[in-house]
Amino acid sequence: MAVQTFPPMRALSLTGGAVPQRGFTPAEFEHRLARAQRILHAHWLDAVFVTSPPNVRYFTGFDSQFWESPTRPWFVVVPAQGKPIAVVPEIGAPEMARTWLDDVRSWPAPVPSDDGISLLRATLEAIPARFGRIGAELGREMSLRMPVTDFLTLRDTLSREIVDGSPAIWEMRLVKTDAEIAHIAHICAIASDAYEALPAAISVCESEREAVRKLRIDIARRGADSTPFMPAISGPGGVDQIVCGPGDRILEEGDILFIDTGSTFDGYFCDFDRNYAIGTLSSEAARVHEALWLATEAGIAAAVPGATTDEVWRTMNAYLEEAGAIGNNVGRLGHGLGLQLTEPPSHRPGDGTIIVENMVLTIEPGMEYAPGKMIVHEENIVVTGDGPRLLTSRAPRDMPVIR
Known part of the structure; x- marks a missing residue:
């Protein structure tokens, strides 16, 4: 499959920077x-x-x-x-x-x-x-x-x-109202800003737990109500799972630190991750990160009204196979989002859900490229009549480096 390039996706502003009113009419x-x-x-x-x-x-x-x-x-x-x-x-x-x-x-x-x-x-x-x-x-x-x-x-x-x-x-x-989408967009913006600020707040020789503590506090200060979900794990060149942690492992040169968050505003979740290179990023990990970034772009572009979740999965999986994926223990490449961290549908073969306007979805390609070394990307989108729009601020194409 020839690798396709995409113009940068931009986050969709639904609230004009204003905090949505809590509760609903x-x-x-x-x-x-x-x-x-x-x-x-x-x-x-x-x-x-x-x-x-x-x-x-x-x-x-x-x-x-x-x-x-x-x-x-x-x-x-x-x-x-x-x-x-x-x-x-x-x-x-x-x-x-x-x-x-x-x-x-x-x-x-x-x-x-x-x-x-x-x-x-x-x-x-x-x-x-x-x-x-x-x-x-x-x-x-x-x-x-x-x-x-x-x-x-x-x-x-x-x-x-x-x-x-x-x-x-x-x-x-499954289909969100405009008011629900505004809530999700707001918590996505809060977490996006905190993720972008994190590299300046942590350094080599800190622990996974300390990195998560700093991110959790920053998300709360920016206006989140709670962060019930924030797994974090680190490892040389990648990680072997994405649902547990943080632990007391110290961040070392050559590690990749993975942090995912499900934070909430007025009951509604965001759910997306970010990856950070500690000190240096190997050429192989950089290659995999680039493939995942492109797969994410393709998955976002494929999530249009009338498409199916199977088609979104196939679009992303083609990039992963070309990049040499040997596995993906997540079992799917994204899901629904709203009052729960994960909701139907699932981007996987056989799900068969037809995508319609005002669905809020995660786009989550991940690949194991060597035994015990996995990298995962995730963004949150809303499906509109004009196509998909990001609710998160797009992860940088080059993995941020923490020194």
């Missing part, structure tokens, strides 16, 4: 609900009920640090007609009542013998029965935040069938 949630209800009808569902923090937040705007406590389950019912209904522990009812919802029902949790199940059952039974099916978070990249025994009790005593509602829920969340 009732009109925003009404828009989400109208779309959700069209999708419920298309999937022959009378309602879905959700329990996980991202889904509860998507439909209500409710957020709480109390999610860290697993003692109490929380439920939101999204019916095919009418507004969502919250079924929540009494401890959370006052704050849930401050959202755009009108109907907030509660019980004095925790009550292990019946932790909201009878109240949830009564709420679901009162939903108009057109299809006789209720969706729950049972499938792809979903989880129930309730005891499995309680779910089985609900399933066995409800007059309607409980089915996998995850295809419908992901269809609702």
Whole structure:
């Protein structure tokens, strides 16, 4: 395959440098609900009920640090007609009542013998029965935040069938609103600026842990709410994995330092990495970095409305094969992004998702070029009617060197 060159991609400014307003208007949630209800009808569902923090937040705007406590389950019912209904522990009812919802029902949790199940059952039974099916978070990249025994009790005593509602829920969340995109763009800009400033803040002989501490603090100072994800690893000429760390390993001449971040603003994630050469960069590592940079450009350019995730994968993989890739333990070359660090779809063979306007995606080619030596690139984009636009500031074509 002949190597193609591309004009430099520029980040898309969606906020004009202004910080997006926290939270969302009732009109925003009404828009989400109208779309959700069209999708419920298309999937022959009378309602879905959700329990996980991202889904509860998507439909209500409710957020709480109390999610860290697993003692109490929380439920939101999204019916095919009418507004969502919250079924929540009494401890959370006052704050849930401050959202755009009108109907907030509660019980004095925790009550292990019946932790909201009878109240949830009564709420679901009162939903108009057109299809006789209720969706729950049972499938792809979903989880129930309730005891499995309680779910089985609900399933066995409800007059309607409980089915996998995850295809419908992901269809609702896959396409982002303009307000959601502005949130993601803002956190991408914050992390981009911090990444660019990092080389001046660290040096050879510091540890991976110290480098991450400095980056995490800088991202927070620039306006991020949290950084729940920041793996970092270093190694001579590359790394052997990208999901663990940081450790106490000292950065040495000839290393490549990989840092990835999933930082958030008002619940929405960025997810992209950067690579830094420590002292010097070998010619072989520089060659691989160049191939990955070009693969990233090609992947961005391929992510247009009407293309499939398989096609985006094939476009990037062609560059990796030409560059001599011997493997890639990541298993895919990018994914969706939003209220979760990773969301569907996946850029991989067989995914088959058709890319549409207002999807937010990561473009993430990576290659192992020698045993235990891997380099990975990642950028975040939004798909527009005019083509893909960067939300991150593009990584430099030449790997930054830390001395």
